[in-house]
Amino acid sequence: MVSHRPSVGVRTEGITKAFDRNPVLRDITLTVDPGTTTCIIGPSGSGKSTFLRCVNRLEEPSSGRIIIGDEDITRAGTDIDAVRSRVGMVFQGFNLFPHMTVLRNITLALTRVKRMPTDEAVHVAEAQLDEVGLLDMKDRRPAQLSGGQQQRVAIARALAMRPQVMLFDEATSALDPELVKGILEIMKRLAKSGMTMMVVTHELRFAREAAHQVVFLDRGRMIERGPPQQMFNAPASARLKEFLSQML
Amino acid sequence: MPEGMQRLWRTFFDVDQILAVLPELLAVGVPNTLLLALIAVVIGSCLGLVVAMMLISRSASVRLPARAFVDVFRGLPVILTIYLVGQGLPIAGIRIFGGNSYAYAALALGLIEAAYISEIFRSGIQSVERGQMEASRSLGLSYFETMRWVIVPQGIRRVLPALTGQFIHIIKGSSLVYLLGLLPDQREIFSIASDAAHISGTLSPLVAAGMVYLCLTIPLTYAVNAFDRRLREGERPLSEPAPAVAPAPAHQS
Ligand SMILES: Nc1ncnc2c1ncn2[C@@H]1O[C@H](COP(=O)(O)OP(=O)(O)OP(=O)(O)O)[C@@H](O)[C@H]1O
Ligand SMILES: [Mg+2]
Numbered sequence: 007m008v009s010h011r012p013s014v015g016v017r018t019e020g021i022t023k024a025f026d027r028n029p030v031l032r033d034i035t036l037t038v039d040p041g042t043t044t045c046i047i048g049p050s051g052s053g054k055s056t057f058l059r060c061v062n063r064l065e066e067p068s069s070g071r072i073i074i075g076d077e078d079i080t081r082a083g084t085d086i087d088a089v090r091s092r093v094g095m096v097f098q099g100f101n102l103f104p105h106m107t108v109l110r111n112i113t114l115a116l117t118r119v120k121r122m123p124t125d126e127a128v129h130v131a132e133a134q135l136d137e138v139g140l141l142d143m144k145d146r147r148p149a150q151l152s153g154g155q156q157q158r159v160a161i162a163r164a165l166a167m168r169p170q171v172m173l174f175d176e177a178t179s180a181l182d183p184e185l186v187k188g189i190l191e192i193m194k195r196l197a198k199s200g201m202t203m204m205v206v207t208h209e210l211r212f213a214r215e216a217a218h219q220v221v222f223l224d225r226g227r228m229i230e231r232g233p234p235q236q237m238f239n240a241p242a243s244a245r246l247k248e249f250l251s252q253m254l
Numbered sequence: 255m256p257e258g259m260q261r262l263w264r265t266f267f268d269v270d271q272i273l274a275v276l277p278e279l280l281a282v283g284v285p286n287t288l289l290l291a292l293i294a295v296v297i298g299s300c301l302g303l304v305v306a307m308m309l310i311s312r313s314a315s316v317r318l319p320a321r322a323f324v325d326v327f328r329g330l331p332v333i334l335t336i337y338l339v340g341q342g343l344p345i346a347g348i349r350i351f352g353g354n355s356y357a358y359a360a361l362a363l364g365l366i367e368a369a370y371i372s373e374i375f376r377s378g379i380q381s382v383e384r385g386q387m388e389a390s391r392s393l394g395l396s397y398f399e400t401m402r403w404v405i406v407p408q409g410i411r412r413v414l415p416a417l418t419g420q421f422i423h424i425i426k427g428s429s430l431v432y433l434l435g436l437l438p439d440q441r442e443i444f445s446i447a448s449d450a451a452h453i454s455g456t457l458s459p460l461v462a463a464g465m466v467y468l469c470l471t472i473p474l475t476y477a478v479n480a481f482d483r484r485l486r487e488g489e490r491p492l493s494e495p496a497p498a499v500a501p502a503p504a505h506q507s
Pocket of ligand 1: 052
């Protein structure tokens with residue numbers, strides 16, 4: 007769907023995170039192979055968002071290492087801004103910049119981070135908007151778009167940076183049911199195109215259809231992980247079984 | 255009219271006195287008041303923004319000096335600050351503006367306003383949702399670029415009405431610079447009226463000054479409010495046909 011850089015993998019090694027001594031993540035070690043999609047599922051408060059946010063260090067892990075490609079991004083002296091420009095993130099609440107047009111939302115980082123000349127940035131942004139079917143909305147403000155359209159802009163904003171890895175944190179949870187499908191379609195196409203993705207989601211159908219690997223978190227621990235068929239059809243742990251039965 | 259009423263009327267509303275002072279109020283006083291206020295606004299806004307950024311710093315060695323600045327300049331009577339800056343600096347040998355008391359007065363007003371404005375900016379900046387910072391940082395923008403392009407523009411828009419109050423504060427505060435002794439053509443509205451009142455022995459020139467102040471401050475309120483409304487409308491759906499579904503409320507996980 008989009009031309010992005012050769013995909014890279016992500017590896018977290020012994021990630022631990024505590025808020026005020028309150029452990030939220032405990033020793034999470036996970037490998038995401040280049041070009042694959044990993045879905046992270048688990049009950050509310052289990053630490054899914056925190057874990058995902060550790061991957062681009064929006065949240066600083068208390069301990070552990072994060073390796074993207076062959077770069078340890080938790081090493082002291084890492085240029086985290088440069089790393090983040092290669093790791094796209096899509097949020098539950100869209101987080102578009104409300105005081106800018108849709109187009110400017112996308113060109114901002116292209117011009118400021120990638121130092122693209124304005125006309126080139128506009129060109130890239132328009133092409134990306136076209137991909138998500140919103141080119142004719144480019145001069146609107148985010149508030150003039152529906153939630154589904156806003157989220158598509160947010161995805162376009164991340165993809166315009168040509169990321170090596172994409173992180174999605176419940177990208178469809180704030181959407182009305184009829185708008186969810188469109189976003190999931192885009193995410194599936196992206197997964198098929200060989201993007202490395204880490205997706206926190208409650209959409210088990212999406213996980214079943216698009217994920218190469220599913221990870222189940224509970225109370226900050228990685229309880230189980232495996233291919234979707236195994237996780238959904240033959241869950242090993244009682245906790246995952248219980249979680250799945252509640253989701254149905 | 256009973257005698258008492260007549261005296262009251264002559265003291266405050268002597269039309270001849272008012273008409274006599276009005277030309278100088280408008281020709282000399284208004285430009286000087288506006289110039290003083292403008293310089294103070296510029297100093298106050300620029301310095302206020304810097305101080306606001308310092309106030310939200312995580313580092314105590316950055317935050318505490320800013321905190322002290324705000325507490326001191328908000329806590330002192332305006333009159334005292336004008337004296338200390340306007341007379342104190344030159345006496346202490348910091349004669350950055352030579353003997354020009356007008357410039358010291360503008361600086362003093364600017365410092366006071368910076369203290370108030372920085373708190374207003376801070377509250378505006380802090381009212382911007384955390385997700386804005388996160389989205390911008392996740393794209394690779396640095397903290398300062400995020401502030402510059404994403405957070406500060408939104409924060410300032412939210413506090414524009416509160417800033418109006420400050421700008422009115424500056425215009426009124428400029429009346430105190432007469433204390434520093436101004437050259438005749440440097441006098442602002444209040445000094446001119448005050449001089450005229452001394453000469454005529456009535457308070458009518460001061461009433462004239464009051465009317466001129468209100469003619470400046472009241473339209474200013476409405477102008478900023480109108481500007482504020484226009485900015486807000488830019489962020490809301492316009493008359494265009496609404497998109498299929500209204501934006502869902504965005505809750506943060
Ligand atoms: N900034 C923070 N300060 C303190 N505690 C936090 C902070 N962020 C998250 N937590 C706590 O960490 C735990 C995990 O939160 P997290 O948001 O990662 O869960 P989640 O699995 O994403 O939940 P949900 O499905 O509801 O989004 C929760 O108990 C939460 O209260
Ligand atoms: Mg979450």
